[in-house]
Amino acid sequence: xxxxxxxxxxxxxxxxxxxxxxxxxxxxxxxxxxxxxxxxxxxxxxxxxxxxxxxxxxxxxxxxxxxxxxxxxxxxxxxxxxxxxxxxxxxxxxxxxxxxxxxxxxxxxxxxxxxxxxxxxxxxxxxxxxxxxxxxxxxxxxxxxxxxxxxxxxxxxxxxxxxxxxxxxxxxxxxxxxxxxxxxxxxxxxxxxxxxxxxxxxx
Amino acid sequence: xxxxxxxxxxxxxxxxxxxxxxxxxxxxxxxxxxxxxxxxxxxxxxxxxxxxxxxxxxxxxxxxxxxxxxxxxxxxxxxxxxxxxxxxxxxxxxxxxxxxxxxxxxxxxxxxxxxxxxxxxxxxxxxxxxxxxxxxxxxxxxxxxxxxxxxxxxxxxxxxxxxxxxxxxxxxxxxxxxxxxxxxxxxxxxxxxxxxxxxxxxx
Amino acid sequence: xxxxxxxxxxxxxxxxxxxxxxxxxxxxxxxxxxxxxxxxxxxxxxxxxxxxxxxxxxxxxxxxxxxxxxxxxxxxxxxxxxxxxxxxxxxxxxxxxxxxxxxxxxxxxxxxxxxxxxxxxxxxxxxxxxxxxxxxxxxxxxxxxxxxxxxxxxxxxxxxxxxxxxxxxxxxxxxxxxxxxxxxxxxxxxxxxxxxxxxxxxx
Amino acid sequence: xxxxxxxxxxxxxxxxxxxxxxxxxxxxxxxxxxxxxxxxxxxxxxxxxxxxxxxxxxxxxxxxxxxxxxxxxxxxxxxxxxxxxxxxxxxxxxxxxxxxxxxxxxxxxxxxxxxxxxxxxxxxxxxxxxxxxxxxxxxxxxxxxxxxxxxxxxxxxxxxxxxxxxxxxxxxxxxxxxxxxxxxxxxxxxxxxxxxxxxxxxx
DNA sequence: CATGAATGAGCCTTCATTCAT
DNA sequence: AATGAATGAAGGCTCATTCAT
Numbered sequence: 125x126x127x128x129x130x131x132x133x134x135x136x137x138x139x140x141x142x143x144x145x146x147x148x149x150x151x152x153x154x155x156x157x158x159x160x161x162x163x164x165x166x167x168x169x170x171x172x173x174x175x176x177x178x179x180x181x182x183x184x185x186x187x188x189x190x191x192x193x194x195x196x197x198x199x200x201x202x203x204x205x206x207x208x209x210x211x212x213x214x215x216x217x218x219x220x221x222x223x224x225x226x227x228x229x230x231x232x233x234x235x236x237x238x239x240x241x242x243x244x245x246x247x248x249x250x251x252x253x254x255x256x257x258x259x260x261x262x263x264x265x266x267x268x269x270x271x272x273x274x275x276x277x278x279x280x281x282x283x284x285x286x287x288x289x290x291x292x293x294x295x296x297x298x299x300x301x302x303x304x305x306x307x308x309x310x311x312x313x314x315x316x317x318x319x320x321x322x323x324x325x326x327x
Numbered sequence: 328x329x330x331x332x333x334x335x336x337x338x339x340x341x342x343x344x345x346x347x348x349x350x351x352x353x354x355x356x357x358x359x360x361x362x363x364x365x366x367x368x369x370x371x372x373x374x375x376x377x378x379x380x381x382x383x384x385x386x387x388x389x390x391x392x393x394x395x396x397x398x399x400x401x402x403x404x405x406x407x408x409x410x411x412x413x414x415x416x417x418x419x420x421x422x423x424x425x426x427x428x429x430x431x432x433x434x435x436x437x438x439x440x441x442x443x444x445x446x447x448x449x450x451x452x453x454x455x456x457x458x459x460x461x462x463x464x465x466x467x468x469x470x471x472x473x474x475x476x477x478x479x480x481x482x483x484x485x486x487x488x489x490x491x492x493x494x495x496x497x498x499x500x501x502x503x504x505x506x507x508x509x510x511x512x513x514x515x516x517x518x519x520x521x522x523x524x525x526x527x528x529x530x
Numbered sequence: 531x532x533x534x535x536x537x538x539x540x541x542x543x544x545x546x547x548x549x550x551x552x553x554x555x556x557x558x559x560x561x562x563x564x565x566x567x568x569x570x571x572x573x574x575x576x577x578x579x580x581x582x583x584x585x586x587x588x589x590x591x592x593x594x595x596x597x598x599x600x601x602x603x604x605x606x607x608x609x610x611x612x613x614x615x616x617x618x619x620x621x622x623x624x625x626x627x628x629x630x631x632x633x634x635x636x637x638x639x640x641x642x643x644x645x646x647x648x649x650x651x652x653x654x655x656x657x658x659x660x661x662x663x664x665x666x667x668x669x670x671x672x673x674x675x676x677x678x679x680x681x682x683x684x685x686x687x688x689x690x691x692x693x694x695x696x697x698x699x700x701x702x703x704x705x706x707x708x709x710x711x712x713x714x715x716x717x718x719x720x721x722x723x724x725x726x727x728x729x730x731x732x733x
Numbered sequence: 734x735x736x737x738x739x740x741x742x743x744x745x746x747x748x749x750x751x752x753x754x755x756x757x758x759x760x761x762x763x764x765x766x767x768x769x770x771x772x773x774x775x776x777x778x779x780x781x782x783x784x785x786x787x788x789x790x791x792x793x794x795x796x797x798x799x800x801x802x803x804x805x806x807x808x809x810x811x812x813x814x815x816x817x818x819x820x821x822x823x824x825x826x827x828x829x830x831x832x833x834x835x836x837x838x839x840x841x842x843x844x845x846x847x848x849x850x851x852x853x854x855x856x857x858x859x860x861x862x863x864x865x866x867x868x869x870x871x872x873x874x875x876x877x878x879x880x881x882x883x884x885x886x887x888x889x890x891x892x893x894x895x896x897x898x899x900x901x902x903x904x905x906x907x908x909x910x911x912x913x914x915x916x917x918x919x920x921x922x923x924x925x926x927x928x929x930x931x932x933x934x935x936x
Numbered sequence: 937c938a939t940g941a942a943t944g945a946g947c948c949t950t951c952a953t954t955c956a957t
Numbered sequence: 958a959a960t961g962a963a964t965g966a967a968g969g970c971t972c973a974t975t976c977a978t
Contacts, residue, residue, distance in 0.1 A: 136937085153355075155443075167938075168938065169973080170938070170975080171937080171939075174937065236438065238500070249501070252497070252503050256505055276517075282490045283518070283521060286490035286491070287485045289492060290489030290492050297441070297442045300451070300456075302459055306482070306485075314478065314483075319522050322523070360946085372948080373949085374962080374963055376948090377962065377963065382947095557849060558762075558846075558849065563951065564952060573960090576953085641844040641902070646759065662911055681927070682915075684912060685923040688899045688903070692895030692896035692897070695895060695898060696891045697891055699844070700861070700891070705854065706857070706861050708887065717891065720891070721892070728929070729927055766968065767968075768968080768969095776943090778969080779971085779972090788968095
């Protein structure tokens, strides 16, 4: 007899996490109700308690699931250190990453709940730390190689990441009309053509 | 059944708005309860309804009170157009402004509730629009004068404002340990010495 | 110098009682709020407490003002005992009386609150008692005179008053469509031509 | 946090409706609180919201449940048209029906809330319409058969139903002392012996 | 594995009432 | 004579959570 693959095994847990992330991002932790999440996941509110001890944990799990996803990308690019080329690629990837739907959900959540929920903040801290730990030696190396001028790596980070964040927040999250129509590439190009040269050593 | 403190007739409305802003920033719209806000303002929850029709309106009023406060500063500096000097001053002032307690409260609220509350988003949009309307001609003028190279003013805005936002969000709102100890001046200096030169025309 | 008649002295108390009656009839005791009544009377809610000790008393006063107004009419007609002629006149007057706006307000209130408010019920009891006290001897007299057949005066009362009440309740208070268009006169005529003959002794 | 009585799974919904009807009749819609109703039904106030979307709907459901219960009786009696005999029976049944506890609750509610709540009024309208639709041809038929004299069926209705309503309202709802002790039979007899003969054609 | 039924706690809101002015 | 400001008490409703089935 043939194996019974049956219709795709409904991964309830994943479905719930998915619905949860969506609703937490859309309405915030308090305003998103268990009932709503459950409905979106196709189960009953009571069912949530089979998979998670409580709403708080469901929330954490949903966020954890997606925070830190960008770290491997950074790892790859810094490891294969091709200098400025890697940096350019990194900026491109970062911009694309934070333009993705799920990333924006997480970002929304982190910006909204991070300031008041230690665990959320911590998750973001961990992620940032991981990235900076890889980026810092990379930048130091570039400085030593005379490719960029000596700066506090944290400031360099802000200078490069800030505009990306600004673009995502103003254009996507707050949807400021004036900022609509600015392409991801335009932002990255501006970084590459303006900020990056500024970072280079005066000849 | 209803005694009442008397003596110095304080500005209840202002006190309530103050407490409201504080608590909304600290806990979010949903999590901040009327009772809490009232207590912080030294009145009863019922008193809130004497001054505002409901929680929602109190919230809006509290936010409106402080959104847009930075606009006059931009107006002053762009009007007295002293070129790059004005821009430098503007960056310094912006950094200081968003480091102020009240501004950070508003920022927290806007980042948290803006994506889901049209009125909040609109308030921020209006503010940004006002600033950009003054900044755009200013930048165009600088381009015409050959002081900076030709760029989309919106991208210039992102390049300059992004790092400020990044600093405030990462260092102050999310309190990422790695970012602690970075002074406002350092950020502004980095902008002035790195991004700004990058904006200048190639010699 | 001429007398100073000034603009009609605002009889606040009367205005308040008026507004109160209107609103109590329209929305019921609980649903009619002090603020509403006050607004309708052109004063502040606090002002009500200058004229009445509390909402309850205002309510009673408003009802008392108008309950029993029909008694004098009955008194006149039974005193000047012109037999059946008086009875006919009485029915006509009763029908007209309860068709009047204020009477219907009171009736609405009595039917709604009477069953649960002893004072209201009592006011109605007193009124009914007064009427029956005058009507009973009148009917007894008519029986003795052989004008109507011997019946329990209370039943006679029901037979004659019931249809009037039915008309007012069904047509005016509940506004049953089917009953619209029935004139007061038609009801009175039916009573005079049908019930009254039935009351007469068999020839 | 939420234990619960179990054992005989009683019909909660019915129990709630029952308690609701009782309390709404006794204290009116506004004055009857959810907590009270719930207590009377042996559940928590929150449980009401499991079965009904809100207080208003609970109210409607409770009333609807019992309005119109008398219609089938009328149907039976008019269908099996035994002329005046049927009418006599109908009056007897009507009197008994409206003397029943539940009917009086509903009547209280309709008289109290009908004038201000369209849905309640409508329910009563529908019921009355149903009855009149059966009664009208019945009366026309009796007229045609020369059993009663030609009258507007609506007036005939008032003449017969009015005294019943009067009896119930004055004796039972308002509990006017003077009207106590009047038996249902006495009212029906009066109708049969006085009003009915009046309705008959003059010989 | 999932649900239906139910609850306790708490929140927003309304309202009658007070009292200094 | 009347009001503005404020309150205490309560009410309707929501929601996370539980548990027997």
